[in-house]
Amino acid sequence: MRIWLRIAAAAAALVLAAGGAGAQEKLKVGFIYVGPHNDGGWSQRHDVARQEIEKALGDKVETTYVENVSEGPDAERVIEQLARAGNKLIFTTSFGFMNPTLKVAQRFKDVKFEHATGFKQAANVATYNARFYEGRYILGQIAAKMSKTGVAGYIGSFPIPEVVMGINAYALGARSINPDFKIKVVWANTWHDPGKEADAAKVLLDQGADIIAQHTDSPAPLQIAAERGAYGFGQASDMIEFAPKNQLTAIIDNWGPYYIERVKAVLDGTWKSHDVWYGIPEGMVQMAPYTNMPDDVKKMAEETEEKIRTGQLHPFAGPIKKQDGSVAAEAGKTIPDSELLGMNYYVEGVEGDLPK
Amino acid sequence: MRLDLVPRPEPSGRMALLSPVIATVLTLAIGAALFLVLGVDPARGLYVYFVEPLTAGWSLVELVVKAAPLALIAVGLALCFRANVWNIGAEGQFTIGAVCGSAIPVLLPDWQSPAVLPLMLLLGLLGGALYGAVPAVLKNRFGASEILTSLMLTYVALLLLDWLVRGPWRDPGSYNFPESVLFSSAATMPVMGEGSRLHWGVLFAPLAALLAYLRLGTSVQGFAIKVTGAAPRAARFSGFSGGAVTLGVFVVSGALAGLAGIVEVAGTIGQLRPTISPGYGFAAIIVAFVGRLHPLGILVAALLLALTYLGGEGAQVTLGLSANVTRLFQGLLLVILLGCDTLIAYRIRFERRGRPAAGEASRG
Numbered sequence: 001m002r003i004w005l006r007i008a009a010a011a012a013a014l015v016l017a018a019g020g021a022g023a024q025e026k027l028k029v030g031f032i033y034v035g036p037h038n039d040g041g042w043s044q045r046h047d048v049a050r051q052e053i054e055k056a057l058g059d060k061v062e063t064t065y066v067e068n069v070s071e072g073p074d075a076e077r078v079i080e081q082l083a084r085a086g087n088k089l090i091f092t093t094s095f096g097f098m099n100p101t102l103k104v105a106q107r108f109k110d111v112k113f114e115h116a117t118g119f120k121q122a123a124n125v126a127t128y129n130a131r132f133y134e135g136r137y138i139l140g141q142i143a144a145k146m147s148k149t150g151v152a153g154y155i156g157s158f159p160i161p162e163v164v165m166g167i168n169a170y171a172l173g174a175r176s177i178n179p180d181f182k183i184k185v186v187w188a189n190t191w192h193d194p195g196k197e198a199d200a201a202k203v204l205l206d207q208g209a210d211i212i213a214q215h216t217d218s219p220a221p222l223q224i225a226a227e228r229g230a231y232g233f234g235q236a237s238d239m240i241e242f243a244p245k246n247q248l249t250a251i252i253d254n255w256g257p258y259y260i261e262r263v264k265a266v267l268d269g270t271w272k273s274h275d276v277w278y279g280i281p282e283g284m285v286q287m288a289p290y291t292n293m294p295d296d297v298k299k300m301a302e303e304t305e306e307k308i309r310t311g312q313l314h315p316f317a318g319p320i321k322k323q324d325g326s327v328a329a330e331a332g333k334t335i336p337d338s339e340l341l342g343m344n345y346y347v348e349g350v351e352g353d354l355p356k
Numbered sequence: 357m358r359l360d361l362v363p364r365p366e367p368s369g370r371m372a373l374l375s376p377v378i379a380t381v382l383t384l385a386i387g388a389a390l391f392l393v394l395g396v397d398p399a400r401g402l403y404v405y406f407v408e409p410l411t412a413g414w415s416l417v418e419l420v421v422k423a424a425p426l427a428l429i430a431v432g433l434a435l436c437f438r439a440n441v442w443n444i445g446a447e448g449q450f451t452i453g454a455v456c457g458s459a460i461p462v463l464l465p466d467w468q469s470p471a472v473l474p475l476m477l478l479l480g481l482l483g484g485a486l487y488g489a490v491p492a493v494l495k496n497r498f499g500a501s502e503i504l505t506s507l508m509l510t511y512v513a514l515l516l517l518d519w520l521v522r523g524p525w526r527d528p529g530s531y532n533f534p535e536s537v538l539f540s541s542a543a544t545m546p547v548m549g550e551g552s553r554l555h556w557g558v559l560f561a562p563l564a565a566l567l568a569y570l571r572l573g574t575s576v577q578g579f580a581i582k583v584t585g586a587a588p589r590a591a592r593f594s595g596f597s598g599g600a601v602t603l604g605v606f607v608v609s610g611a612l613a614g615l616a617g618i619v620e621v622a623g624t625i626g627q628l629r630p631t632i633s634p635g636y637g638f639a640a641i642i643v644a645f646v647g648r649l650h651p652l653g654i655l656v657a658a659l660l661l662a663l664t665y666l667g668g669e670g671a672q673v674t675l676g677l678s679a680n681v682t683r684l685f686q687g688l689l690l691v692i693l694l695g696c697d698t699l700i701a702y703r704i705r706f707e708r709r710g711r712p713a714a715g716e717a718s719r720g
Contacts, residue, residue, distance in 0.1 A: 036679065066672045068679040070634040073624040076553070077418045078669055084414065085673045095533065096629060107551055119531055158630075159522065161532045189518070342531045355522070 027267055029053065030087030031065035032078055034094035035192055041217030041236040042191065043067065045253040046093040046116075048237075052256035053263050061263060071096025076103055083108045089266045091259065092116065101125060112271050114262060117162065119341065121273050128258060131279030132162075133169035133340075134308050135251035135287060136213070137315035138301050139233050140173025142248050142290070143211045144181045145297045146231055153204025154185045155197060155214040155221050159355045161343040163215045169315045170213055171349040173304075183350045184209055194220035205230055222247060231292065238288035249301065250288035257283055277337065280308045316340065321348045361702040368700055375696040382696070383689050390685060396675055404674055405667035405685070417554045419662045421624060424558035425450070425616040425633075427658035429640035431564045432609025434649040435572070439605050440585040445491060445506030446613040447637025448513035449484040453614020454621040455517055456483025458536065458628050461543035462525050468542040476543060476618055484614015485607045487513065492606035496599040502606070510637065518630050525628060536628035545623035557619035561655065564612055568651040581605060613637060646693050664689060 031050050035043035050063050064087070069078050075097050082090050083104055091114045092101045098118035105113045105125045113125040121127055143152045154170065156163050167185060174181040184207055186200040193216075201212050201221035205228050212225040212232040219242040225232035226243035234240065234250025258278065265271040278284035287305055290298040307313035318329030323346040329335045335343075346354050384402060391401035409415040429446045436443040457480035460472055491506040522534040529537075545555035572578035583591040584601045591598065621632055643661055647654030668682030 030673070064673050064676060066669055066679070068683075070631060071629065072631045072634050073620055074422075074634050074665075076624065077422070077666075080414070080418075081666075081669055081673055084412075096631065099535075099538070099625075099627065119533070158534065160534060344532050 026062045027060060027089065027263065028085070028087040029061055029063045029263055030082035030085070030090040031063065032069050032075070032082065032090070032092050032094075032097060033065060033067040034069060034071060034096065035067065035217070037065060037067045039192060039217060040219060040239075042253070043093065045236050046091065046255055049255035049259045050091075053259050056256075056260045057263060057267075060267060069097075076100035079104045079113075080107070083111045088112065089114070089263060089271075112266055114259075119275075121275055123273055126262075126271075126273045127275045129162075129277050130253060130255075130284040131277055132251055132253075132285055133165050133315055134279045135285050136166045136169040137173035137308070138287060138304050139213055139249070139251070140170035140175075140181075141177050141304055142293065142297060142301055143170070143213065143231075144174040144177035145300065146248065146293060147178075147181070147211045149208050149210045150178060150180060151182045151184060151207075151209045152211045152213060153201065153207070153209030154183050155200045155204070155212065155216055156185050156187045157191050157216045158189060159187060161341055164346070164354065165316075165340050165343045166215050167350055168343065168347045171347050172315055172320065175349045181349055185350060185352055187355060188216050190216065192217040194218040197221050198224050201225060201232075219243070234288055240288065240291065245292060247288075247291060248293055249290045252286040252288055254284055254286045280305060281311065322346065323348055323350055358707045360705040360707055361698070362705045363702055364700075368703075371700045375699050376693070378699070379689075379693045379696040382692050386688055386692070387685060390681070390688075394677065394681065396677065401671065401675060404670050405682075406663065408670055408674075409663055409666040415666055417552060419659060419666060420558050421553055421555070422665055423655075423658040423662035424561045425620050425636045426640050426643045426661060427561035427655050428564055428616040428619075429609075429613045429637060430643035430647060430654045430658060431561070431568050431651050432605075432612035433640055433644040434647070434651060434654060435568060435581060436605045436609050437644060437649050438572070438585045439581040439601050440588070441492075441602050441605050442503045443488065443491070443506050443606055443609050444503050444641070445488075445508075445510045445513075445637070446609065446640055447633060447635065448506070448510030449488045449610040449613035450617035450620075450633055450637045451510075451513040451517050452487040452617070453480035453484035453611075454617030454628065454632055455513075455520065456480055456614070457618030458525075458539075458621055461539040461622075462536045462628065465537050465540060468540060470542070472540075472542045473545070473622065476622060477615060480614045480618025481611045482614070484617065485611035487614070488606045488608075488610015489603060492603040495602055502602070506606075517628065517632070521628050521630055527627075534630050538627045539622060543622060544626060545619060553624065555619075555623040557623040560615060560619060561658070564615075565651040565655050572651065577604065613640075642690055642694075645697075646690065648697065661690075 031046060033043040033046060037047040038044055050065060053061060054063055066078050069075055071094060079092060079100055089112045093116045095117045098115055098120055101113050101115045102120055102122055102125055105122055109124060115125060115127050117129045118127045154167055171183050184204055186204055188196045188200045190196055197216045197218050198220040201224035204212060210230045212221050212230060214221045214235050217236055219239045222232040222234060222239055222243045226246035231246055231248050232243060234247050236253050238250045238252055240247045290301050314334050316335040318333045319331040320328040322328045328347060387402055388398035391398040409419060433443055433446055457476040460476050490509060491502040494500040494505050495502045521536055525536050527535055527537045545557045548554045580596040580601050584596060584598055588598060621628060625632060639661060643654055643657045647657035664686040668686055671677045671682050672679060
């Protein structure tokens with residue numbers, strides 16, 4: 001076994017050496033997606049950003065991706081394969097790739113890793129995420145203006161802090177307009193399953209919601225809303241083509257500028273590990289055109305967006321009450337990032353119990 | 357003209373040897389055509405897919421690491437299928453095994469002792485075995501179809517794992533993200549060589565295959581399994597209880613799947629997560645049949661299936677093919693392999709229309 005291992009190590013070294021020699025002229029950048037590259041949502045936005053890198057930096061870079069990688073035991077192998085293939089910068093674009101990324105990073109010290117939405121860093125592993133809740137606050141305000149019943153439906157994927165904070169931001173936005181506004185939540189327990197998402201939307205509409213928001217990736221809920229003459233919002237990308245008369249706006253994940261900045265940093269030799277959480281001010285969160293709404297609602301949305309951009313408005317600025325009436329943030333205080341990242345309670349206005 | 361499949365009086369020994377050759381030739385031809393259509397040099401495409409993963413030490417390691425759980429589960433499933441018992445729920449038994457074994461590192465993270473790992477493996481075995489016993493008992497007691505019950509219990513197991521890692525077993529330091537604590541070194545499979553992914557747990561697969569092979573061939577239980585599968589009435593006349601065989605093969609295959617689960621969690625993942633298997637329990641069904649339900653054939657089949665996964669990823673990385681194409685190709689390969697095995701028990705007959713079939717009368 002020892003000898004065999006030594007041969008294996010030697011072979012590995014040869015492969016590495018070959019990869020290194022070939023990578024002199026172009027920087028190879030690898031991507032790993034949890035879904036198909038054209039899923040119409042999360043993974044597609046990362047792939048769009050990958051293409052933007054190629055467009056912006058032309059022949060200085062060469063990009064590849066592996067799609068549909070399960071977050072289980074396969075992830076580590078695929079990340080390693082990308083590293084072995086000579087990629088010097090690797091974007092691992094799903095939360096579940098966190099520990100595999102760190103493990104591979106330990107073995108490939110000369111490769112830089114960028115992990116989306118995680119919370120563990122290393123000297124060669126940076127993390128990045130977007131403040132989607134900023135956009136959701138705007139959605140909430142629009143929902144409160146547009147809803148006739150005063151009840152909105154919200155399709156959640158999984159009850160993790162990222163999603164819970166989105167629901168809360170939406171509720172806070174809505175109740176800043178209509179203090180009696182209610183939000184009903186259905187957990188689809190999936191990121192992407194058009195059938196389940198559509199069923200969830202139907203249930204919510206049957207329960208009196210006349211506006212649907214979603215934290216799942218397919219356009220199905222929006223399409224159901226359109227069928228029933230209700231309004232909805234696009235998720236991850238502009239989904240206006242799926243509901244031209246019923247999409248009010250969409251939160252667009254815009255990773256391109258950040259990716260280009262990081263690739264340039266590797267090219268310049270200035271890349272350093274960090275943990276960033278960008279939002280509307282940095283352009284990582286973008287709003288699709290405000291459509292299918294009266295001008296005054298559109299104007300309000302644009303103003304809120306501008307206030308968030310300039311830092312005048314923070315969606316989680318107090319006073320905020322939790323669902324049970326206790327204080328989440330007093331007036332004049334803002335819920336700090338560290339608490340947002342572990343958010344495990346609903347604010348007032350959200351109905352039902354948060355699964356624990 | 358008509359094509360008929362005519363059953364052979366006896367399985368053809370020649371075809372048993374020839375069928376993989378025919379399958380290989382067909383796969384290579386279709387693969388080459390597929391690559392041509394996609395604008396990839398066929399020779400390079402086939403090389404990346406089938407040969408490149410075999411040329412580097414690290415990918416050989418990955419091959420073995422990927423094949424091990426598939427083989428371990430498939431060996432157990434083969435026993436079931438031999439006995440004409442349909443365990444479709446190995447994915448669930450795998451999951452329950454992983455959950456039971458992980459109870460120690462999750463609930464007692466500070467317990468550092470050489471006893472931890474063996475105990476985890478034992479719990480994994482037991483958990484899988486008990487979970488496997490449920491469909492068997494339901495079948496024996498109430499006549500419930502084990503195909504349905506074992507499949508549906510899979511979803512119960514997956515949801516249980518999901519609930520655990522999002523709820524009571526969630527790592528308190530994980531910002532509410534759904535994952536357990538990372539296992540301590542005492543609860544992690546030792547690896548062969550520093551920094552390697554090759555852990556000692558992979559040896560359970562060949563060990564199980566060897567044991568199954570010996571027991572099937574030489575023990576009374578092995579005989580009972582084979583007779584029950586081939587001729588249930590004859591088995592009853594010889595005094596074998598169908599219910600006992602059903603329970604036995606379900607327990608053994610559940611135990612092996614459970615062992616695969618805890619080995620996978622303690623060996624390659626190092627923690628519980630909402631997803632711990634890329635469908636090993638279902639892929640193992642294919643492995644069992646590609647390996648012709650023979651424990652040693654299964655080892656080869658598992659390596660082959662692992663190769664197609666690695667090759668598929670390699671094709672994505674180096675050739676820029678999409679995952680759909682690589683999976684289509686993988687599916688083709690398996691269909692061809694299984695299809696060609698039909699020739700062992702059947703022969704193809706070309707028949708002109710109108711002429712009475714020669715074998716028709718004797719089939720009666």
